[in-house]
Amino acid sequence: MTQGTQAAQATAQSATQAATQAATQSTARAAVGDSEFDRDTVVVRRADGVYDTELSAGWTIINAVNGGYLLAVIGRALADALPHPDPFTISAHYLTASKPGPAVIRTDTVRAGRTLSTGQASLFQYEEDGTEVERIRVIASYGDLDALPDDVRTSAEPPTIPPVDQCFGPQDAPDDAPVQGSTAIAERLWLKLDPATLGWALGAPSGKGEMRAWFGLADGRDADPLSLLLTVDALPPTAFELGLSGWVPTxxxxxxxxxxxxxxPLxxxxxxxxxxxGFLEEDAEVWDSAGRLVAQSRQLARTVLAR
Structure with a gap:
């Protein structure tokens, strides 16, 4: 290991320790299983493979329910329906816009193996006339993360983000210039954005299409595999740094x-x-406080282009 690499790792570790201290001091910590996120992703088994849930308005952005939150709700249902506890890979197609209120999730076990089980699920809601509408369709493979070997061989490196006290969140925006997109979901997140990716909030987007941030839940709940499904889709859209504005639906x-x-903190x-x-891809990486790559994602999203 070179001296430069050692210095970079030491700097990253120091920044992570400072972020941990800041996040701990900012709120009383909720436990996994007893937090707002857990309450708002509850699913109730109605019959084998069928679950009722209530989509919370607390996870909306520009009046639309956040896609990562929706994936976490469906992910919880699949964790109950499949013989393995943890999502390894989960792919969702968003068919119609979900709205706060009752929903039904129907799951089906495709295959149950020794190390992986695969299932599919769809989330449905009802229109005012009683018509059932499919909102999301998912296929996923689940396993046991605790059973994986410790061997890691990677060239990936954690993102370099300034210390928390040099980063900014929605609560730091002046009252007369609110951070774009700072709707209900922002109140449920502990988010500190890298100033280098905040040009859009100042009317001067960089054009680079990047977002970086320290991340956690506002009530201090630690991350787990289910909440990571939210995390990958919880930052402001990279389209903002490309000079676009408005809703960017997944x-x-x-x-x-x-x-x-x-x-x-993550x-x-x-x-x-x-x-x-009018379409863009977003590639996300999530790193934990131990410097490990804990989640990756790619999404295709639609943008509204000025004409």
Missing amino acids: VELTVHVRCRPAPG RVAIATRNLAG
Whole structure:
């Protein structure tokens, strides 16, 4: 290991320790299983493979229910329906816009193996006339993260993000210039954005299509595999740094959960390299307080282009 690498790791560790301290001091910590996120992702088994849930208005952005939150709700149902506890890979197609209120999740076990089980699920809601509408369709493979070997061989490196006291969240915006997109979901997140990715909030987007942030839940709940499904889709859209504004609805989202995250704040980096025809991709990486890559995702999203 070179001296430069050692210095970089020491700097990253120091920044993570400072972020952990800041996050701990900012709120009383809720426990996994007894937090707002857990209450708002509850599913109730009605019959084998069928679950009732109530989509909370607390996880909306510009009046639409956040796609990562929706994936976590469906992910909880699949965790109950399948013989393995943890999502390894989960892919969702968002068919119609979900809204706060009652929903039904129907699951089906495709295959149950020794190390992996695969299932599919759909979330439905009802229109005012009683018509049932499918909102999301998912296919996923689940396993046991605690049973994975410790061997890691990687060239991936955690994103470099300034210390928390040099980063900014929605609560730091002046009253007369609110952070774009700071709707209900922002109140449920502990989010500190890298100033280098905040040009959009100041009217001067960088054009680079990047977002980086320290991340946690506002009530202090530590991350687990289920909450990582929310994390990958919880930052402001990279489209903002490309100079676009408004809602950026997800068309498809695939998440890979790589290991169980250590307690403490997460580092999230999202990047877009190509916007064409009104669609863009977003690649996300989530790193835990131990410096491990715990989740990756790619999504295709639609943008509204000025004419």
